[in-house]
Amino acid sequence: MAIQTARPTGVSRPGLELLRKALRHGLVLAGGGVVLFLGCLAAFGQALAPYDPLAMDFTARFAPPSLAHPFGTDDFGRDLLSRVMYGARVSVQVAFIAVGISASAGVTLGVTAGYLGGWVDELIMRVMDVIFAFPAVLLAITVMAILGRGVENAMIAIAIVYAPIFARVTRGAVISVRDREFVTAARALGQTHTRIMWAHVLPNALGPIIVQTSLSLAFAILAEAALSFFGLGTQPPDPSWGRMLAEGRGFLGQAPWMGIFPGLAIMVSVLGFNLLGDGLRDVLDPRWRGRR
Amino acid sequence: MSLAYLLRRLGTLLLVLFGVSLVTFAIIPLLPGSPARVTLGVQATPAAVATLERQMGLDRPLPVQYVSWIGGILTRGDFGTSLISRQPIRGEVTRRLPATITLALVALAIGLAIAIPAGYVSALKPGSARDLGVSVMSQLGVSVPDFWMGILLILLFSETLGWLPSSGYRPLSDGFVPWGRHVLLPAATVGIISGSIMARFVRSALLEVLGQDYVRTAHAKGLPRRIVLRKHVMRNAAISIVTIVGLQMATLLSAVVVVEIIFAWPGLGQLALTATLQRDYPALQAAVLLAAVTFTVVNLLTDLSYTFLDPRVSYT
Amino acid sequence: MTRIRTLALALGLALTGLTAAQTSGGTLVAAWEQEPVGLDPHITSARSSYQVLENVIDTLITLDAEQNLVPSLAHTWTVADDGLSVTFELREGVRFSNGTELTSQHVVTVFERLLDPETGSGNAWRMAGVTSIDAPDATTVVLTLDSPNPSLLGHLASSNALGIFDPVGIEDGSINTRPIGTGPFMISDFQPGTRVLLERNPHYWEDGLPYLDAVDIRIIGDETVRRSALVSGDIDWAFSVPSQAVEELDARDDVLVDRAAAGAYYYIGVNTAEGPLADERVRQAIAFAINRDNIAAAAEFGNAQVTQDPIPPSSAWHFGYTPYEHDPERARALLAEAGYADGFEMEIMPNSVMDNTVRAAQVIQADLAAVGIRASIRALEWAEWLQEQGDGNYDTFVCSWNGLIDPDDFFYAQHRTGEVFNFTGYSNPTVDELLDEARMLPEFDARRPLYEQINRAIVDEAPYIYLYNPLEIHAYAPDVMGFAARADQAVRFVTTWLDR
Secondary structure (H helix, E strand, O other): OOOOOOOOOOOOOOHHHHHHHHHHOHHHHHHHHHHHHHHHHHHHHHHHOOOOOOOOOOOOOOOOOOOOOOOOEOOOOOEHHHHHHHHHHHHHHHHHHHHHHHHHHHHHHHHHHHHHOHHHHHHHHHHHHHHHOOOHHHHHHHHHHHHOOOHHHHHHHHHHHHHHHHHHHHHHHHHHHHOOHHHHHHHHOOOOHHHHHHHHHHHHOHHHHHHHHHHHHHHHHHHHHHHHHOOOOOOOOOOOHHHHHHHHHOOOOOOOHHHHHHHHHHHHHHHHHHHHHHHHHHHHOOOOOOOO | OOHHHHHHHHHHHHHHHHHHHHHHHHHHHHOOOOHHHHHHHHHOOHHHHHHHHHHOOOOOOHHHHHHHHHHHHHHHOOOOEOOOOOOEHHHHHHHHHHHHHHHHHHHHHHHHHHHHHHHHHHHHOOOOHHHHHHHHHHHHHHHOOHHHHHHHHHHHHHHHOOOOOOOOOOOHHHOHHHHHHHHHHHHHHHHHHHHHHHHHHHHHHHHHHHOOHHHHHHHHOOOOHHHHHHHHHHHHHHHHHHHHHHHHHHHHHHHHHHHHHHOOOOOHHHHHHHHHHHOOHHHHHHHHHHHHHHHHHHHHHHHHHHHHHOOOOOOO | OEOHHHHHHHHHHHHHOOOOOOOOOOEEEEEEOOOOOOOOOOOOOOHHHHHHHOOOOEOOEEEOOOOOEEEOOEEEEEEOOOOOEEEEEEOOOOEOOOOOEOOHHHHHHHHHHHHOHHHOOOOHHHHOOEEEEEEEEOOEEEEEEOOOOOOHHHHHHHOHHHOEEOOHHHHHOHHHOOOOEOOOEEEEEEEOOOEEEEEEOOOOOOOOOOOOOEEEEEEOOOHHHHHHHHHOOOOOEEOOOOHHHHHHHHOOOOOEEEEEEOOOEEEEEEOOOOOHHHOHHHHHHHHHHOOHHHHHHHHHOOOEEEOOOOOOOOOOOOOOOOOOOOOHHHHHHHHHHOOOOOOOEEEEEOEOOOHHHHHHHHHHHHHHHHOOOEEEEOOEOHHHHHHHHHOOOOOEEEEEEOOOOOHHHHHHHHHOOOOOOOOOOOOOHHHHHHHHHHHHOOOHHHHHHHHHHHHHHHHHHOOEEEEEEEEEEEEEOOOEEOOOOOOOOOOOOOOOEEOO
16 A cells, blocks of 8 residues: 555664653553553462462352452352453463564565565565455454364464554565665675565664554454453463453343453553554654554 | 556456455365254264265365355355255345445444544644543544443443343334334444544544645634634545545454344354354355455455545556 | 243133133244254254244144143054054144145155155154154054164154154255244244244144244344343343343343253263273262352352252152262372372363353362362364264263153163264163163163163263253243243243233
């Protein structure tokens, strides 16, 4: 798409200044704060959780939020706060690994397509178009149906769904820098294509990719929740927010907290990554506007 | 817009659609489980399963199955026969298509009804409290899981207040009121979310036009910002809004799949999920193929309309 | 609200022969939980399909609410002394909903199709032993068997797969979507996945019935949505409501909850083929380790009766054999004895369509963890679940058997060596002999001690670890009259009427 133009951020700009700029930015701070908190929860949630998230207590089923159980308990009498804290780990893990795979694959393809151009570009991007042509949820469900359910497969499904976006964003950014003088210079010096791609082109196209990564993390958390909600992701009794929401859904009448807290957790985390992404976009390149 | 460009885009479209059909077809035999076993249930004997699979034509080589499938679609619009209900899928799809289109269009209308005023209000005075409010709403919209939103709406409007039915679909031929009552909640679920997201795009589209010379000139002439927005900017921003709508189709279609399931809405998304669960290969193929074709075509139209509406953008 | 009031009313009416209070007409909007998977009675095996067919297709004989065999299309039937033939005399003047008069030739065509291997029917086994079907005259049907099949009458009465339809639908394929029967209703519209419209059969053979003009069946898969549709009045009748909502619905005035003890049970099926689970002591350890009260509470929210053997207390065949109790110490001791003092790893396979099995699996997992067995849960959707079960690709699964009447239904297909539904691989020659013998005996008193032995052996050797007998629960608007939940889980609207 020709309307998508990305400006190189330029490696020459001192990273320190960028960091200072980022830290002054409200969105980055707010989003970063949420993400940091989420990260801590994922790392230390297990140690900090007041209860064993799998421990059932049939004398305390459907207990409303109280001092003993700040988020209440579920249909097995399990402590929801502890489950939400554990769930952070699942969400963060799935999101990071899925986006990691997705970004590696997408960026590689995008750099190759954008840098080499010609039939390689055509081939890669048409294949990406084919994947992109399927509605995300449908594609993820179908992939899960083939691979079988489970967290690992959910990561793969999410990675497949979002890879074309990375490829597109990267390709756009690469095209905008590939004809610049430092690339031509490197070529004149006889450097290999691979080296030019990774050492010269990619670093100068990183801005949009970083922004896309943050936004994709948000979507990956949503996607994992959706897959688990349909029973395809995390398996019981492992607490994942999507699963907890699916379980809580049947009890909204008698125990609304079962559906409220996991939903809130998803929303806040997604919000964090989105704010961070938007903030980074402002910092890295104010002109760049994301197209998902 | 040159004819050569148009032809090239159409060529690419066909190529992508061919790829889509191949993928749709190729992934399906990879699914574990057999439709014959689903039909026969717990009481399936291996012999009965084998017989039924033969009757369903599942024992033929894959290329043969592909050619007969795609051939049927292209020559006769025949998507095959559902392995489960044993009815022609074409009838099923024609029956479900209006439901999905209804849902998508009403959702889009609700979305635009939210996005345009909200975007307008916030572009009116960037940095104001109202602008901030719209940004917050927009951020929340992107972050709310659609399935959660649907459940909360059912709880509030259907169960607690009892105003609207919680599920089902009535065709428009049953009368406007029953139709509207049924479509409102599912469409609002999708519409509120996509409207919140679109509000942000509308805002930036408006702001971009505001930054352009002729608008500045209008300003300089002393026209109040509100009038400038209405007279000059909205019209010019329409182009961007068309694009936004096109780009939103992806999110919208995905959300529609989810919402159809939650609201028991008899559309293509629901068909796709049940077909996946029941291994009804032809039905799944039809639903996925149609969704992908719709999506691809909408994308092309979005791009083309962009060129068409804005002569400054030209493709070569 | 509970059903007792209306049942008493219906009974009173029946006794006095009054019909004045029943109003004819109206459409009942009913919600099914699963969509009918095709409507060909010979091909489908989905309960949701049979629950539709129940109202469309009649069987030769049927069961009354107390589960006694009573006439339906056949007004009398005789079993030969040697059990090798059964003769049915058909009711005269019965017409299919298309007006065609039912003859014995129709019955022959339908049964021959069922038994033809080319049909691929998963229900042919129900007529095991039948070698020929003859129609000596227009109203007589004779089934000839090569060996007696004591379950035959029960199957003929309880399974719509053995119902009679007009064979015209076989040639033109309409059998898949609109089988034509002699029942109270006929299918006038079938939209897969969304709706089945049943309209009154104008030719129905019982005078004055059915009361309803139509039954509009909607498919609402989501139990939460089904519940709110009922509460908000969008539907009149719901197939089942989430068990956790029963208590709350019971307290409401605008919804009536109707229950019956079902001829059904939930159980853990254990793959006895290899590994630790091949050891009887390990299976017994599991039976001691689990807390059935918690399982029933989690899975059914109290709408169930915990049990250790399969046949529910409501049946004359109930044994109430209870060798196990929740005893983790005992379980650990048994594991140690079998050489698994440190436990072992295994998998529990519930199916995600049955949410209650997923909930049960979680309690089982926690209980097993307490005795050192590290179990993981693999919840599969129905299609995949069936495949894995069929291929023996599991350690344990959680499932249910439904619509069981004769004790043979509870044991034979599940546990007889080599039977197709014996997925656990259990094999005990003594049990086989007892099963073969017991099914041939005609008298209750003679059969009961044999089944008692079988019951004991199965419970002790634990290829199935029984959990609970569920209740059949329907919920509907209080003005829906003349409907009752049944032990055989059949859903019949023939005498249903609307008091509005």
